[in-house]
Amino acid sequence: MNNATEIRDATESSDPIIKFDKVVKRFGDHVVLDELDFEVQRGEKVTIIGPSGSGKSTVLRVLMTLEPINDGVVYVGGEPLWHQRRGDELIPAGEPHLREMRSHMGMVFQQFNLFPHMTVLRNLTEAPVQVLGINKAEAKKRGMELLEMVGLTDQADKYPHQLSGGQQQRVGIARALAMRPKVMLFDEPTSALDPELVGEVLNVIRSLADEHDLTMLLVTHEMHFARQVSDRICFFDQGRIKEQGKPEDIFTAPKEERTKAFLKAVLDPDD
Amino acid sequence: MEWTSYLAPLAQGAWVTAQLTVYSTILGGLFAFAFGLGKLSHNPLLKGFSVAYIEIFRGTSLLVQLFWIYFALPILGQAIGLDLRFPPVAAGVAALALNIGAYGAEVVRGAVQAVPREQYEAATALNFTGRKRLWRITLPQAIPEMMPTFGNLAVQNLKDTALVSLISLGDMAFRAEQIRNFTQDSVTVYTLVLFMYFGMALVVTACMKLLERYVGRWRAAGR
Numbered sequence: 001m002n003n004a005t006e007i008r009d010a011t012e013s014s015d016p017i018i019k020f021d022k023v024v025k026r027f028g029d030h031v032v033l034d035e036l037d038f039e040v041q042r043g044e045k046v047t048i049i050g051p052s053g054s055g056k057s058t059v060l061r062v063l064m065t066l067e068p069i070n071d072g073v074v075y076v077g078g079e080p081l082w083h084q085r086r087g088d089e090l091i092p093a094g095e096p097h098l099r100e101m102r103s104h105m106g107m108v109f110q111q112f113n114l115f116p117h118m119t120v121l122r123n124l125t126e127a128p129v130q131v132l133g134i135n136k137a138e139a140k141k142r143g144m145e146l147l148e149m150v151g152l153t154d155q156a157d158k159y160p161h162q163l164s165g166g167q168q169q170r171v172g173i174a175r176a177l178a179m180r181p182k183v184m185l186f187d188e189p190t191s192a193l194d195p196e197l198v199g200e201v202l203n204v205i206r207s208l209a210d211e212h213d214l215t216m217l218l219v220t221h222e223m224h225f226a227r228q229v230s231d232r233i234c235f236f237d238q239g240r241i242k243e244q245g246k247p248e249d250i251f252t253a254p255k256e257e258r259t260k261a262f263l264k265a266v267l268d269p270d271d
Numbered sequence: 272m273e274w275t276s277y278l279a280p281l282a283q284g285a286w287v288t289a290q291l292t293v294y295s296t297i298l299g300g301l302f303a304f305a306f307g308l309g310k311l312s313h314n315p316l317l318k319g320f321s322v323a324y325i326e327i328f329r330g331t332s333l334l335v336q337l338f339w340i341y342f343a344l345p346i347l348g349q350a351i352g353l354d355l356r357f358p359p360v361a362a363g364v365a366a367l368a369l370n371i372g373a374y375g376a377e378v379v380r381g382a383v384q385a386v387p388r389e390q391y392e393a394a395t396a397l398n399f400t401g402r403k404r405l406w407r408i409t410l411p412q413a414i415p416e417m418m419p420t421f422g423n424l425a426v427q428n429l430k431d432t433a434l435v436s437l438i439s440l441g442d443m444a445f446r447a448e449q450i451r452n453f454t455q456d457s458v459t460v461y462t463l464v465l466f467m468y469f470g471m472a473l474v475v476t477a478c479m480k481l482l483e484r485y486v487g488r489w490r491a492a493g494r
């Protein structure tokens with residue numbers, strides 16, 4: 001009876017869209033996520049910061065089902081991600097469950113990872129056509145709308161290698177959006193770009209941040225940008241959230257020594 | 272005898288050689304994909320069968336494989352009550368294709384594994400099924416990588432067809448041997464045959480290059 005109410009509660013819309021419940025992820029003996037508890041509300045824009053190796057990418061990769069977990073439970077929209085329910089029990093999820101859960105998420109990669117053998121437009125239409133079964137004409141129309149949104153309508157028939165890094169990443173964002181995800185995951189989307197190309201990508205992400213319903217999880221070293229667009233900043237250290245809060249609090253008055261040291265190192269790297 | 276009188280029988284032989292090459296290369300290509308992907312399969316039965324096939328046909332000589340299919344298999348078939356007698360063409364094509372397929376399978380496996388892991392992850396993030404990921408994302412990127420080696424294998428295959436003359440198939444090598452027996456004019460006959468094989472190899476290479484350019488045309492766009 002207790003379980004029944006729990007399940008009903010978990011699907012209510014006021015609950016977090018993402019919830020990590022004591023999640024453990026190990027690579028061999030190396031603990032990367034250490035009983036991580038982490039929640040994201042619907043529509044919330046959260047930025048994850050932290051030193052290299054603290055588990056930032058791993059959090060996103062676990063959510064995108066690219067990396068399985070060792071312990072704990074991840075919930076997306078109240079449903080367990082890496083498990084499925086059998087009666088009151090949680091058993092490891094099979095591929096059909098994972099495919100269903102994946103449809104809620106979209107991911108933007110540091111190295112763009114566009115499909116090199118497809119034109120820009122085809123990069124945007126392939127998954128909607130092949131995975132969602134949308135007809136080609138409709139997928140193209142939607143693809144062109146997305147290209148307009150990222151300012152690349154004139155590049156539709158080019159191949160990825162003919163584009164600049166900034167343009168490729170804008171296609172990467174459009175490609176993820178073409179699947180109409182509820183949650184967008186950005187893993188250092190501008191880290192591989194030349195400095196002069198960072199702005200154009202950040203502008204696209206900024207315009208997405210205005211979308212009320214879209215939940216965003218962003219890993220970045222662009223602190224100024226993070227401060228502008230985030231509802232919350234989470235500072236990760238050694239596989240846990242060391243400190244979190246509103247951007248103005250974290251950036252101006254961090255409480256933890258580790259946070260202070262990290263921010264000092266990234267904000268004035270010359271010292 | 273005039274050397275020009277050799278040309279008609281040699282041309283007949285060349286036609287047989289060309290057919291053997293084309294059929295066995297195409298069939299060998301199919302084997303290469305089937306068993307190369309089979310070796311990458313998570314199904315232990317499929318994987319085991321593919322590995323066994325690749326190792327056996329790479330580890331034994333083509334000549335023995337050919338004789339085994341043509342001479343030994345019918346007798347074994349008889350023992351279990353099956354008619355496994357093949358006409359020489361079929362036995363020749365089968366032996367060549369199985370042999371080239373085993374080498375090709377390793378090429379397919381290597382090229383598929385060389386597709387960056389990131390491509391696989393991007394496809395997964397877009398929720399492709401395993402099958403569609405293979406056909407739409409992995410293979411289109413892997414196939415252009417295979418082509419240079421496939422080109423070499425096809426030429427190798429052309430040269431290997433000469434072995435089928437040993438099961439009395441009337442290919443170019445067989446015709447040459449006949450003419451030599453009849454005329455004792457080894458120098459002329461074998462020089463002619465040498466050039467004919469070389470010419471055919473050039474044609475095979477050119478065809479494979481065209482195919483290579485076709486399957487990899489996206490790479491050249493705008494360059």
Ligand SMILES: Nc1ncnc2c1ncn2[C@@H]1O[C@H](COP(=O)(O)OP(=O)(O)OP(=O)(O)O)[C@@H](O)[C@H]1O
Binds near residue numbers: 027
């Ligand atoms: N496939 C893997 N095999 C072994 N160890 C891994 C693997 N992937 C990640 N790790 C390790 O897990 C730890 C956390 O990795 P993660 O990529 O999440 O860090 P991060 O916070 O994103 O760091 P960065 O800022 O450098 O991107 C690192 O120490 C990394 O070396």
Ligand SMILES: [Mg+2]
Binds near residue numbers: 056057058
């Ligand atoms: Mg990372």
